[in-house]
Amino acid sequence: MRLRTYLIRRAIHTVITLLVVLVLLFVIFRLMPGDPTRFFIAPGQPPQVRDEICVSFGLCKWVSAPGNGYQGQIQAGADGAYNVTAFVNDTAGTRCGANPCNYTFVYNNFPLERDQRNGHPGVVVTEVTLAKAGGIARPSLPDAAPGDTITVRAKIVIDSMPASSLRVLKPDNVTWIFLGAPQTDSTPRYFYWTFVAPDRGTYWGVITARNATLTENFTFGFAASPPVPGFDLVEGKFYGIRPSFPQNVAVLSVNVTARAAPIRNVTANLVSPGGFPQVDIHLRHPLQVARRSLAEQFVLYFINMLSGNFGNSFYTKRPVMDEISVRIGPTLLLFGSAVVISYLLGVLLGAILAWRRGSKMELSAIVVSLFFYSMPVFWFGLVLLWFFAFDRRWFPLGGIGGFDPKTGLALNGFALVGDILWHMALPLGNLVILGLAGHVLLMRNSMLEVMGEDYILTAKAKGLSERRIMYRHAARNALLPVVTALAISIGGVISGGVLTETIFSWPGMGFYLVAATLQQDYPSVQAAFFILAVLTILANTVADVLYAYLDPRVRL
Incomplete structure (x- = not known):
């Protein structure tokens, strides 16, 4: 199968997966025990306001009142x-x-x-x-x-x-x-x-x-x-x-x-x-409110979610899409940087450890990797925050920066980039170190299996350099299980990022999701779940395409 055909089929699978996610979200948020309209009932709220909110979320509709x-x-x-x-x-x-x-x-x-x-x-x-x-x-x-x-x-x-x-x-x-x-x-x-x-x-x-x-x-x-x-x-x-x-x-x-x-x-x-x-x-x-049927709610829910119409926040009264749009950027910056850095370093270090198997460096790296691999995300984040930010004061306690701490004026140019990287150092280090441990161990084991194959012995017999054999022949084929594990672990990276953003007050989707959950902000929680699910699906799709590029056999 050609790569183009594979990409088309994978895109179809992605759309189907997205629809399944929407069905699950609909079941969770609309068919939960009790009436979902109880979330937006506030003390002293006029019935007209409650009816308008119910209609805006697709639970109700305006109908003509009976009579003359x-x-x-x-x-x-x-x-x-x-x-x-x-x-x-x-x-x-x-x-x-x-x-x-x-x-x-x-x-x-x-x-x-x-x-x-x-x-x-x-x-x-x-x-x-x-x-x-x-x-x-x-x-x-x-x-x-x-x-x-x-x-x-x-x-x-x-x-x-x-x-x-x-x-x-x-x-x-x-x-x-x-x-x-x-x-x-x-x-x-x-x-x-x-x-x-x-x-x-x-x-x-x-x-x-x-x-x-x-x-x-x-x-x-x-x-x-x-x-x-x-x-x-x-x-x-x-x-x-x-x-x-x-x-x-x-x-x-x-x-x-x-x-x-x-x-x-x-x-x-x-x-x-x-x-x-x-x-x-x-x-x-005159118009009055009537509850929509389950089928009507289902269709309208699909249309609103796919068009980005998530309604207004119960807490801020602003459109949820406006609040999410300013938080997707920080989340992509943190998650994307953590995945890329941990993956590249894990592949490189895992290949080196496998090539130098039996050395003290390999033994030490395995012990350290196992230690961090078993470390809870929130615990390691709290340790980093306490030692580097609270005790040593080398890094800020949280936030994303962007302002001069002395004057309060907004930064720009290289000063802005440097301030964001300074604030991002601890949450990024938390995700990279814990994610790196798993990639190092998996890449090392995969390299050890590949190094016993006949084509590696043939390459050595040809007199190729160890550097060429390790990176050109062994590492390329050893990447396949690592890419598979990357696709599987992306959901864990995002869930870990939710905890990391909360601990370090990083103004991303994870921090927003936790705050909205504590405030019982129904539309915001629903939208945050959907956006995080979309990011997970897209990341898995990219990993699958990368796997197909590295190993043409998966296209068959």
């Missing part, structure tokens, strides 16, 4: 009365007249919650009711029709500011009906106006109360739009909120029930206080 309610948002930045007309369509094509559910509301630039059906009391005008001829006075007229005579009744609480006039804007949003002085009766502080609603649609009026120095305008609205057969329309509400400066948002809520056929859509038209052009607003059911 529809909502839409309106950008309401100007003071005054807004003329809103709602239109409802069903699947049968039936239309709820020209203006099935329409009314006006007043929006002032401060947080409010206002139900226009009950009126909004002012300082002087505290109550407005509407009535048809011979009907009962009510806050609204849901059954008003074109041609009805409407009586407007207002209560004024300050005797010195009587109601002076009423003007009503017709549904065309252009024509005004001006009504002069109101009528009065035996009831004190109540004023009346009577007019005819000539057209179908939304009317809104302004009652003016004034004296010689003060003036107050009070707005109200009603719809001359009788119900259409097949629909039950319940007049909705407006809520004014102010989420952020300078934008103000009003939420229109409408309740609609159709008897003839299901509702297809609900839309609304908006006219600003200045009579600006209408804006179409699509109203939808």
Whole structure:
């Protein structure tokens, strides 16, 4: 098999391995005993925040709430009365007249919650009711029709500011009906106006109360739009909120029930206080949170993990990918340097010891290698930290450096490189020394086996130099078991690096993983595990390719 074909097949195997890792991570983090959403529950956390976090991690999804309610948002930045007309369509094509559910509301630039059906009391005008001829006075007229005579009744609480006039804007949003002085009766502080609603649609009026120095305008609205057969329309509400400066948002809520056929859509038209052009607003059911099925979670989990969308950290509230991106570099620098240095030195020293077998140097090296090979990573790291950093103060206690210890200014150029290497000396020495011991022993044993082969005797018979025989013939073939062991030990190097980074406060993935675990930072732990798994898979792939390059027989 050609090397190119082998590389393609190995790449396919790498992808399959990565998918298996994702499945295992999904099983660990999503199918663990209990509800995983408990990790991001905090004291005093609003349900809305909890729902948003649940959706962001793919555990939940937004769905339309059941019922007859529809909502839409309106950008309401100007003071005054807004003329809103709602239109409802069903699947049968039936239309709820020209203006099935329409009314006006007043929006002032401060947080409010206002139900226009009950009126909004002012300082002087505290109550407005509407009535048809011979009907009962009510806050609204849901059954008003074109041609009805409407009586407007207002209560004024300050005797010195009587109601002076009423003007009503017709549904065309252009024509005004001006009504002069109101009528009065035996009831004190109540004023009346009577007019005819000539057209179908939304009317809104302004009652003016004034004296010689003060003036107050009070707005109200009603719809001359009788119900259409097949629909039950319940007049909705407006809520004014102010989420952020300078934008103000009003939420229109409408309740609609159709008897003839299901509702297809609900839309609304908006006219600003200045009579600006209408804006179409699509109203939808309010959203609520529902748990995703296991299959949906599985697919979304794959997509998010492969695209690097790990969510936000519970602890810092920042995107996990942003935090990991600044820690991958230090981890690759430490791990990569440790693997390369320990591997090259182990191969070189192992070959020399095998070639000089039986010498005192070989015996001493074997004893030292066995000693460090059995040494725990964390214990040796603590010994290095105590002796070289705490006791002798030759090296810093931890960190990655990059700043002048006297001035606190950031370093650059060779000064930055030297400071990073100075901080990296102890954690790198911890990984290199412990990893070197295993490579030396394995390379020595492999060299001893190869040196008894016939082709080594043939090379000696040809008169080749010992240096050429050792490096060109013996060491090349003895590398194969070492490369295999390297691929197997990469996971151990990374796990040992996690402990090393924690001991020496090296700001890499291992240190980040331990800190996130102690803080129960669920998305950060999940992402750190995934990144470390990817690094392990890629390192094993490189080792396999190197093995295939050294020994063409593995390509068969």
